[in-house]
Amino acid sequence: MTEEFRFLGVAADLAASLKERGIQAPFPIQTLTIPDGLAGRDVCGKAKTGSGKTLAFGLPMVENLSHADSHWVRGLILVPTRELAVQVAKELRPLARCRQLDLAPVYGGAPIEAQIEKIEAGLDIIVATPGRLIDLIDRKALSVAKLEIVVVDEADRMADMGFLPQVEWILRHVESRHQTLLFSATLDGAVDALVRRYQSDPVRHEVQSKQVTVDEMQHRFVAVHEMDKVKVAAAIIRASNRALVFSATRHGCDRLSRKLKSENVRAEPIHGDLRQKAREHSLARFASGQIQALVATDVAARGLHIDDVDVVIHFDPPPDHKTYIHRSGRTARAGETGMAVTLSLWNEELEVKRLQRRLSLDVPIVEMFSNDDRLDALDRWDPVAEAV
Template sequence: MKKFSQLNLSKEFLSNLDSLSYTEMTTIQQKSLPFSLENKDLIAQAKTGSGKTVAFCIPIINKLKVKEFKVQSLILAPTRELANQIAQELRKLSRHIHNIKVLTLCGGMPFKPQALSLFHGAHIVVATPGRVLKHIKENNISLENINTLVLDEADKMLDMGFYDDIIEIINTLPKKRQTLLFSATFEKNIENLASSILVEPTLVKVEDEIKTTINQKFYEIFDENKTSIIPALISSNKAKSILIFCNMKITCDKLADDLYDMGLDVLTLHSDLEQKQRDETIILFSNKSYPILIATDVASRGLHIDDVDLVINYDLSLDEKIHTHRIGRTARAGKGGLAISLYTKDELDKVEIIKEKFSDIKEEDISTIEDDISYKIDSNLRTIFINGGKKQKLRAGDILGALTAGIGLQKDDIGKIDILDFSSYVAINKEKIIYVLEKLLKTKIKGKYYRIYEK
C-alpha cells in the first residue's frame, strides 16, 4: 500500500489529501497508518522530515466526532515551533470538515488567553508538556474525553527533562485510549516510557536513510578563516537556501553581522527572540525571501523548513544526535542534500565520534574551494506583511484574488502565502514589491483596507 487513496478514508478526506498533493505515502506513513487507523497503540521510530506529522494527524482526524465539542485528542511536543507546525498541519488536513477547533498551548505565550480559549472548548489540543500541565492543575482543561494521545519527538521531550510532566499528564487521561509514540531514537529511556504508557503496541521503524541521502563534507579550518569561507562554500555549491548552525546565540548574531557586512541577506533564529519574531523569521526563510538562516539548535528539529539545499555546521554540534538532526534539515521527505561541517584541530575528538555514526563522511581540503564570484547569493522574492489574518476571516484565496484580479499581478509573481491569527505574509517577486505596496494599499481585501508593508 503506497497511495493515500488506498486507505480506508472517506471520499471527502481523500479528496482533501489530493488537493494538498498528498498522493504517495512516505515510508513511515506506509508502515504506521494501517495500524493507527485500526486504533492500535503504536511506537514509530522515524526522523524529522519523514512525514510523521501526517502519519499521526490522519487517524486523529479520521475518528474525530466534530459534533462533540470536547477535547478528544492531545498531542504533546517538545517545542512551541513544533506544536505550531503540527496545529497548522491538522488544520490543512481537516479542511473538508467544518468547525474543527485546534488549540495550541505552549509556554512563552500569554496564559490567560489560553485559559479563555479552553473555556470556549476545542476538539484537538497540541501542547508542550509544562504548559498543558499548568492548565490541568488550574482546572482549565477537561481531558476525560481524550481518545488519542500522541507523543511527538518523545526522545527530545525526555532530553529536555519532561519525563515527570508527561507521566503526570498521562495519569489524568482515560485509561481506554489510543497512544501513538513517535521518536527519532529508541533508547532505554524511550523503551521504559513506552512500556509504562502503551498497551500491546506495534513497533514500526524507518531505517536511517540519512547516510545515503546526504552528502557530508568535513573541513579542518583555522578559527580566523571560518567566516570568510562561508560565501565560497555557498557559491561553489550553487546553494539557494542555506541553514547555518552555531552553538551559541552570541555566535549567531556575530556571524549574521559579519555576513551582512559582506553584502549577504541573513536571518537569525535563537531563543532570545520573542515568539512572534521566531514565527516571522521561519516564514521569511521558508518562503524563500531570504537565502540564509543562522540558527542555534532550536531550529534543528521540529520545524517544517523544506528544500534546504545546504546545511553548514559553523560550530560542530555538541554530540552526534544533534549533528544528525541538524543535517536532517536538508533531507526532508527523502530528498538529498549537502551538509558541510567546519572544525578546528582542537575538535578532532568530536569529529571522530560523529564519524563512528557516519561512515561516508568525506574529508576535504579547504584550499580546494573555488569561490564563484559570478554566483549571486540572493533571493528573487521578498515578503509583504498584511495586518489581518484568520481572526479577520482572511483566506489565501482572498489575498490571491486581491493581488491578481485586484491589482493585475501575475500568479508567477506570487510565492507562498502564510496566514496567522492576526497577520498574513505573502512572498512576492522582489521586482514587483514597490508596485504591489502602492496598489494594494488602495485595494480592499474582502471588503476592507489593510495596513501593508515590506518585511
C-alpha cells in the same frame, strides 16, 4: 488518486480534503499505521522526521473524534517544540474543519492568556508542548482527565531534550480509557519504557530508512582562521540556494547573523530567546527564499520541517557525532544529495578528527581562505582525490 487513502479506511470527505492540497498517495508510515489507528488500536510507529507522521496520527484522530458532540478537549498531540506545534496544527486544521472540530496549538513563548481564551471558547484538539500544557493544567484552564486520544510525537526528541518526565506526568493524569499513538525515530531506552508503561498492547510499525550520513551526502572539513571564518561561511552561503548554519549558543546565533549581514548575506537567527512571531517570520522568509541562511541552535532546529536545504554549515563543530548526523541530515532529504561543511579553527582540529573517527569519515581537513575559488563549488571539488 484519493482511492489509495480510501483503501486505508480514510473517509471520503477527508480524502477529498487531502486531494485539494495535492496530497494524492500515502507515505509508507501512513499506509502501515492508519488502518490500525482508525480501528482504535494503540499504535507505536518508528519513523524519522519528514516521513509523513503527522497525517499518520492526524487522520485517525480526526475520524475517531468526529462522532462526539461535546466541545471540550478530547484529543491531545504532544510535540517537543513550538515550531512543530505550529506546523502540526497547520497541517491538520483543514481536516479538523471537515468535521467541525476546533484545533489550536499551545506552547511556551506565546501569551498564555490568549491560549486560555481559546480553550474556554471551546477546543476539541490541542497540539501542545509539555511545559505549557502543564502550566495550563496547573492553572485549571484545562483537564486531561477525559481525553479520548493522545499522541506523543517525536518521542526520541522529547527524551533528548529532557521532556520525558513532563510527558509522563501528563500521561499519568489521563484518567479515562483512551487511545495512545506514539511516534519516534528510535524505540529504545527511555522511549521503550514510555511505550511499555503508557500503551496498551500496541501494534508496532517501522519504516526502514537509509542511514543519512556518509552515504547520502557530501562532507567537507575546512580549516579556517578566526578573522576569516565569517567570510568563509558567507562565501559558502552565497554559492548555495538555501543554507542552514549551526551555532553553539543563542548569543552566537545573533552575533553570526549580524556579521553575515555585514557580508551582504541575507541571514536571520532562530533560537529560544526570540519571540514566537519572530521565529515564525524567519522560518517563512527562509522557506520562501527571501533569506539565504537560517542561523540556528541545535534545540531551535529540532522538529523543523525545512525542505530544499542544499548545504548545512557547522559554524561551530558539533559536540558529538549524533548531533552531526541530526544537523547534517537536514540537507539529504527525499533522495537528494546535500552538502555538510564543518569549519574548524586550529584549536578545534583534534576535536573534529575525533568526530570523523566516530562517523567513519576519512576526509582531510583542508585549509581555505575566503577568496578560495573552491568555496564557490564545494560539490565539484573532491578533497580526498586532491590529497592523494
